[in-house]
Amino acid sequence: MLSVKESVGGQVVTHAPTLDLDEIQAIVLRPRPAPYFGTHVLLRIDDAAAGREFLRRLTPHIGSSAHWWSAANTWLAIGISYAGLEALGVPQDSLQSFPEAFRVGMAARARQLRDEGVNDPKHWEAPFGTGQVHIGVSALSDSEENWRRALEIARKQYEAFSGVTVLRSQNFGFQPGDLNPLGYKDGIDQPAIEGSGAEPLPGQGPLIKAGEFILGYPGEAGAPLPMPQPDILGRNSTYVGFRKYQSRVGAFNRFLRAHGSTEEERELLAAKLVGRWRSGAPLTLAPEADDAVLGADAQRNNDFDYANDVRGLKAPLGCHIRRMNPRDTQLTRLTDVNLHRLIRRGTTYGPPYDPNAVSPEADEIPRGAIFMFISAKAMATMEFLQQEWIDEGNFVGLGEERDPIIGRQEEGASFTIPHEPVRRRVHGIDTFNVLRGGEYFFMPSISALTWIANLSG
Amino acid sequence: MPTQPATANRPKQSLTVDEKVQKMRELYADAPEIGKAALENGLPTLTEALAAPSAKQTAGRIGLRQGKVSELCVFLPFVKGGAKRLRGFLELLDGNFRAADAVGTVHDMRFVFVDNDTKLLFATAYDGDFDPYIDDFATKIPNAMDLWLCNCEGYPGMRSGKAKQWIFDHQIAAEAWYVNSPNLTAAETRRLEKVGKAVEELLDKIG
Numbered sequence: 001m002l003s004v005k006e007s008v009g010g011q012v013v014t015h016a017p018t019l020d021l022d023e024i025q026a027i028v029l030r031p032r033p034a035p036y037f038g039t040h041v042l043l044r045i046d047d048a049a050a051g052r053e054f055l056r057r058l059t060p061h062i063g064s065s066a067h068w069w070s071a072a073n074t075w076l077a078i079g080i081s082y083a084g085l086e087a088l089g090v091p092q093d094s095l096q097s098f099p100e101a102f103r104v105g106m107a108a109r110a111r112q113l114r115d116e117g118v119n120d121p122k123h124w125e126a127p128f129g130t131g132q133v134h135i136g137v138s139a140l141s142d143s144e145e146n147w148r149r150a151l152e153i154a155r156k157q158y159e160a161f162s163g164v165t166v167l168r169s170q171n172f173g174f175q176p177g178d179l180n181p182l183g184y185k186d187g188i189d190q191p192a193i194e195g196s197g198a199e200p201l202p203g204q205g206p207l208i209k210a211g212e213f214i215l216g217y218p219g220e221a222g223a224p225l226p227m228p229q230p231d232i233l234g235r236n237s238t239y240v241g242f243r244k245y246q247s248r249v250g251a252f253n254r255f256l257r258a259h260g261s262t263e264e265e266r267e268l269l270a271a272k273l274v275g276r277w278r279s280g281a282p283l284t285l286a287p288e289a290d291d292a293v294l295g296a297d298a299q300r301n302n303d304f305d306y307a308n309d310v311r312g313l314k315a316p317l318g319c320h321i322r323r324m325n326p327r328d329t330q331l332t333r334l335t336d337v338n339l340h341r342l343i344r345r346g347t348t349y350g351p352p353y354d355p356n357a358v359s360p361e362a363d364e365i366p367r368g369a370i371f372m373f374i375s376a377k378a379m380a381t382m383e384f385l386q387q388e389w390i391d392e393g394n395f396v397g398l399g400e401e402r403d404p405i406i407g408r409q410e411e412g413a414s415f416t417i418p419h420e421p422v423r424r425r426v427h428g429i430d431t432f433n434v435l436r437g438g439e440y441f442f443m444p445s446i447s448a449l450t451w452i453a454n455l456s457g
Numbered sequence: 458m459p460t461q462p463a464t465a466n467r468p469k470q471s472l473t474v475d476e477k478v479q480k481m482r483e484l485y486a487d488a489p490e491i492g493k494a495a496l497e498n499g500l501p502t503l504t505e506a507l508a509a510p511s512a513k514q515t516a517g518r519i520g521l522r523q524g525k526v527s528e529l530c531v532f533l534p535f536v537k538g539g540a541k542r543l544r545g546f547l548e549l550l551d552g553n554f555r556a557a558d559a560v561g562t563v564h565d566m567r568f569v570f571v572d573n574d575t576k577l578l579f580a581t582a583y584d585g586d587f588d589p590y591i592d593d594f595a596t597k598i599p600n601a602m603d604l605w606l607c608n609c610e611g612y613p614g615m616r617s618g619k620a621k622q623w624i625f626d627h628q629i630a631a632e633a634w635y636v637n638s639p640n641l642t643a644a645e646t647r648r649l650e651k652v653g654k655a656v657e658e659l660l661d662k663i664g
Contacts, residue, residue: 112586221595223618332644333561333584336596384589394584394644 011298013069017197019210019217023236023445026063026075028214028374029196032187032345033073033142035174039151040242040347040370042127042168042439043135043158045087048457050163051134052088055453057157058137061150064446068196074141074150078449079240079441081105084134089457097229098442101379102239105131106438112383114391119408119435127167128244128437135164136242136441138372140347170244172347172370180346181247181367182405182432183270183353185280185295189302189325191341203303205327208338214238215376220338225376228442233452236445239378241342244370245406245433249354250362252432257358259426269426272417273404275319282321287314312418317396320405323389331395333388340384343374368433379440406433477507512639516586519628524639526564529587530580531627539608540574546605556601562590564643577609584642591621 011031021029045051055078063075080088082103085095101109107121107129115121121129137154141147158164180186192200194207195217211219215227216235227234260266267290271277277286279295284304286294295301305328309315315322322329326337350367357365375381391408393401402408404415409431417424444452472480478500485496496503516527535543547568557563564582571578594602599615606612606620613619641649 219618221592221599221616221618223616225618331561332647333590334559334593334597335590336593339592339596380588380592387586388589394642397644397648399645 011069011198011201013197014199015197018195019065019193019214020236020445021065021068023447024065024214024238025077025443025445026065026068027077027138027140027345027372028238028343028443029065029068029193030063030073030075031190032140032347034178036140036142036347037144037147037173038138038140038171038347039147040170040172041137041139041154041158041166042133043137044127044132044165044167045084045134045163046165047161047163048087048089050161051084052453052455054157054161054164055088055449057160058154059446059449059453061153061157062446062449065196069198074143074146075139076150076154077138077140077443079136079138079242079443080452081133081135081439081441083131085442085452087134088452089455090452091455094229094233097227099226099377099379101383102440102442105129106241106440109379109383112387114386114408115435115438117408117410118431121437124435124437125244128439132167133439136240136439170349170370172349175348175352179278179353180369181249181348181350181353182252183355184274184276184278186276187344187346188276188280188298189321190343191338193343201302202299203305205325206338208341211376212339212341213343213375219376220336230451233444233448235448237448238374238376238443240441240443241373241375241378241382241438242370242441243373243438244368244436246366246368246436247433248363248431249357249365249367250359251430253355253358253362255428255430255432258428269417272316273319273415275315275321283315283319284309313420316415316417318393318398318401318404318416320403323396323403324385326389326396329396332397333395335395340381340389341375342378342381342385345372345374346370347372368436374443404429404432407431408435474504474508478504481507513634518588518625519630520587521631521634523634523636525584525642526582526636526639527585527587528580528582528631528634530578530629530631531624532629533577533579533606533609533627535575535577535608536610539610540570540577543568543577543605543608544570556598559598560590560594562643582636584644587624588621591624595620 058076058078061076062078082095082098082105085098095103101112106113107124110116110121127133139147139150139154141150158166178185189204191213192198192204192207193210193213195210200207209218209220211217211224215237216224219225228237256266256270260269267277271283271290276282277290277295279290279292280301281291281295282301282304284306285300306315306322307328310330312322317329325341346369348369350365354362373382388395390403390406393399398416401414401416409429412427413429415426415429417426481496481503485492488496512523514522516522520530521528554566557566562584564584566579566581569578569580595615595618602615602620606615611623613623
């Protein structure tokens, strides 16, 4: 038994971790600090030997999850796409052991991910979906100075070789009040992982088997999930769904103004869309008005279920947080909610939310969020979420209604707000977050990185 | 293991109505007399169907879909004694399929014993893609699944993580698939039943 330690995310560590923390990349278990500074760099490997040399040099600097709860919070993370694994010379039988959705890549799975219309890969920013993104490196820190130092370490490794090309580099960072581009505090609800040592935060739900998030451990059904081969490559590794969204702040504000005549009405509507007020206070606990103290309190801001809000009179059945984690909501389809969770590492870019922006031009300002969705079956989970909980409503009896925040809305779409005596249906909801690109990455363990770096041929 | 017919990924044909009619005549040139006569007499009605845009969609990796409703058909060899066990089990269930009710996406299921009780033909209509919820079966209703599928050869067990692939390996895609209300999911149908009843009650009170 360890002495009780409190992590940067407010979680309390009371148990000796049973996971190989030294092997698992830091970003998997470490909560994102606040404030934070960081950069995502996308790279292409033009020469296998140079790519492996780059990996050999970078690997000692990749952060692990050891002491993930400690405050020292600067790390580098690395992900490799299927095209990247090929470019690095990973052997054929090993390549074939990866799941199909990962092999073909996120753009090729557009149909399964419902990435259609404005979200179609043909509209994505380069280099997403071109097959050229081989490696993603992320630097993240709680201080500007340490972030720059970490980035410099990464830069030295890839600039040393002619066979490794930087395709794109994107800075991201903390916004005033740690708000997302639509003006909400988010990233509050994360799955609690068995074996990490953490005591779940109140309301975080039961501990979920580590195998759902990290390869090589038993999953919820008992058996470990299928793992790429050889074992050293799979064990303690995982997958990342990388998605870049642009927030259409003007469209969001226009919608609020069209359906709320006072500031109070607009803020209530905004909260109904998300299920939380802007402070993070959940509607389930604060149905009438925002409660900033509640929103800021990690011990209380997630401590609820929907047992007393079966019909969604407080938090609508179709609101964003109830879709992304229905908790004990009665669903129309047999569902094990624990199987469809993701570790989310959200990072915002561009200027902060502007409550007065209403013009179509404001929609085109590069501002939004880049998410890293982490799971041992990230591809299957993202497809499930997109098909069942985001761009659909049948699972909670809402027909074709979609997620009001990250769903892609069709012409004439609506959002239902349960109310007494009759529900209110708000028409003309627009797409507020447009997908600008994405990639699937394999996030190798430290040993797996070393194994790949030392391949020959 | 049945071989997969090539229908699933056959390239879309874009024939004109006249070409389709011509094709029908070629196909039925050596048909029995009843068929030839039916083609000539039924041609006006048939031409309307042939003129309509394609309504054929695929469901997940294998199988067909219309609107929101997909078909799944598997052909499973019984293990020794499997047919007897499953028949007995189904008789005792006496038409009560609580697990299927719980699944919520299943429209119908049929269990047909063929080839002198050596194989099971299982056919179902369900909502959406086949993949998304299979993992949920493994944690929520593994026993209900294992109880009937254990009677079939090579079944790896719901908790093994291999059941999804095993089902795919035994799936036979239908050549054609028709759904009367392709936009109604099972959940939506039940909701509309409730709404319809409530509307009638309301009208009763008014009238």
